Amino acid sequence: MFESLKAFPTDPILGISAAYAADASTDKVDVGVGVYRDETGQTPVMKAVRLATARVAAAETTKSYLPTSGNAGFNRAITELVLGLSHPAVVEGRAVTLQTPGGCGALRLAADLVHLVAPLSPVALSAPTWPNHPALLGGAGLTTVAYPYYDAVSRTLRFDAMLAFLETLPPGAVLLLQPSCHNPTGADLAPAQWEELIALVKRRSLLPLLDLAYQGLGEGLEADVHWLRRMTAEVPECLVTVSCSKNFGLYRERTGAVIYVGRSPVETQAVHTNLMMLARRMYSMPPDHGAALVATIWADAELRAAWQQELDGMRERLARLRRELATALAASLPGQEYSFIAAQRGMFSLLGLAPGVVEALRRDHHVYCAPDSRINIAGLSGIGIERLVAALVRLT
Ligand SMILES: Cc1ncc(COP(=O)(O)O)c(C=O)c1O
Numbered sequence: 096m097f098e099s100l101k102a103f104p105t106d107p108i109l110g111i112s113a114a115y116a117a118d119a120s121t122d123k124v125d126v127g128v129g130v131y132r133d134e135t136g137q138t139p140v141m142k143a144v145r146l147a148t149a150r151v152a153a154a155e156t157t158k159s160y161l162p163t164s165g166n167a168g169f170n171r172a173i174t175e176l177v178l179g180l181s182h183p184a185v186v187e188g189r190a191v192t193l194q195t196p197g198g199c200g201a202l203r204l205a206a207d208l209v210h211l212v213a214p215l216s217p218v219a220l221s222a223p224t225w226p227n228h229p230a231l232l233g234g235a236g237l238t239t240v241a242y243p244y245y246d247a248v249s250r251t252l253r254f255d256a257m258l259a260f261l262e263t264l265p266p267g268a269v270l271l272l273q274p275s276c277h278n279p280t281g282a283d284l285a286p287a288q289w290e291e292l293i294a295l296v297k298r299r300s301l302l303p304l305l306d307l308a309y310q311g312l313g314e315g316l317e318a319d320v321h322w323l324r325r326m327t328a329e330v331p332e333c334l335v336t337v338s339c340s341k342n343f344g345l346y347r348e349r350t351g352a353v354i355y356v357g358r359s360p361v362e363t364q365a366v367h368t369n370l371m372m373l374a375r376r377m378y379s380m381p382p383d384h385g386a387a388l389v390a391t392i393w394a395d396a397e398l399r400a401a402w403q404q405e406l407d408g409m410r411e412r413l414a415r416l417r418r419e420l421a422t423a424l425a426a427s428l429p430g431q432e433y434s435f436i437a438a439q440r441g442m443f444s445l446l447g448l449a450p451g452v453v454e455a456l457r458r459d460h461h462v463y464c465a466p467d468s469r470i471n472i473a474g475l476s477g478i479g480i481e482r483l484v485a486a487l488v489r490l491t
Contacts, residue, residue: 165194198338276441348385
């Protein structure tokens with residue numbers, strides 16, 4: 096049956112890991128793959144996660160299935176973390192959270208929900224965006240279109256062009272936005288731009304799909320969801336997808352959620368049951384382990400404080416590395432403008448390099464960034480900055 100299938104090319108970003116692992120150089124620098132790394136190059140198990148793991152293992156009495164909606168304590172924790180308990184939709188019973196296998200599972204479930212009622216609704220994705228967005232949303236049968244977002248050469252947001260494009264979308268079109276730490280650009284909208292965007296979304300009756308994968312790594316846990324909370328409070332309907340991969344370091348535990356905010360408790364309940372139906376068709380029920388860890392951390396004041404402290408440290412380290420890289424580049428490449436790196440947020444920035452330069456970085460300097468010249472700031476340490484800057488001095 097499958098003899099007609101041709102080998103599918105490796106995901107270019109995952110391919111970087113393989114190329115990096117195969118490189119025998121002792122000077123190599125990996126700023127390609129999108130996972131947090133500490134000073135030693137490790138993607139650490141957070142302390143609170145380690146403590147919660149021991150508690151969960153000791154308290155666990157069964158490995159029986161979770162319900163399709165997932166771990167109830169986790170869903171409560173995510174609602175509080177993302178929307179906050181005083182959010183009008185939470186107070187009025189118009190919000191529901193359903194655990195999913197990671198943020199990817201949440202995106203796919205959200206796309207399936209849209210496809211169920213409006214299969215012809217386009218989904219507008221920023222140009223550029225995380226390469227898995229078109230795959231996940233298009234894979235659910237939706238058509239994706241790209242709205243102007245960021246110019247990698249001038250390193251600026253294309254906000255006017257973005258608004259002009261969004262004005263052309265039909266009512267009911269889905270607008271995917273990243274509330275903070277935009278992947279791959281690191282460039283987030285300014286407050287006045289969010290205000291304008293919310294007004295446009297309401298006027299044009301677009302359905303926002305807010306993809307939250309980096310809460311806590313931009314400005315802080317609350318600040319990173321400020322505009323998400325405003326948007327979800329002001330529009331009649333909204334979907335939010337949440338990933339705990341980065342902020343809890345739970346990548347392989349596949350821990351995420353989809354949140355629906357609707358007009359009424361009745362409508363929200365109907366959406367909830369349909370989300371469960373769609374989940375049942377796809378994977379039945381999510382894995383428990385990561386969700387149990389988040390629920391345990393959230394419910395315990397000491398663990399929660401330890402988690403927040405470590406997350407604050409990760410965010411501060413990213414901001415410091417950004418400043419150090421921008422300063423080092425300014426000193427070594429005086430004619431070029433790299434101050435944008437310090438102004439941006441989260442794990443990524445786009446260097447705006449031509450494909451040939453990206454290739455030469457890898458081939459001649461053992462510096463591995465993504466094909467679009469996205470760098471993972473967390474992959475840099477002091478020595479990594481030196482190597483990246485020295486290579487750019489040679490190549491640009
Ligand atoms: C923008 C964005 N959304 C969603 C995800 C999904 O994350 P996961 O499926 O690992 O929870 C990621 C992961 O890199 C991401 O960068």
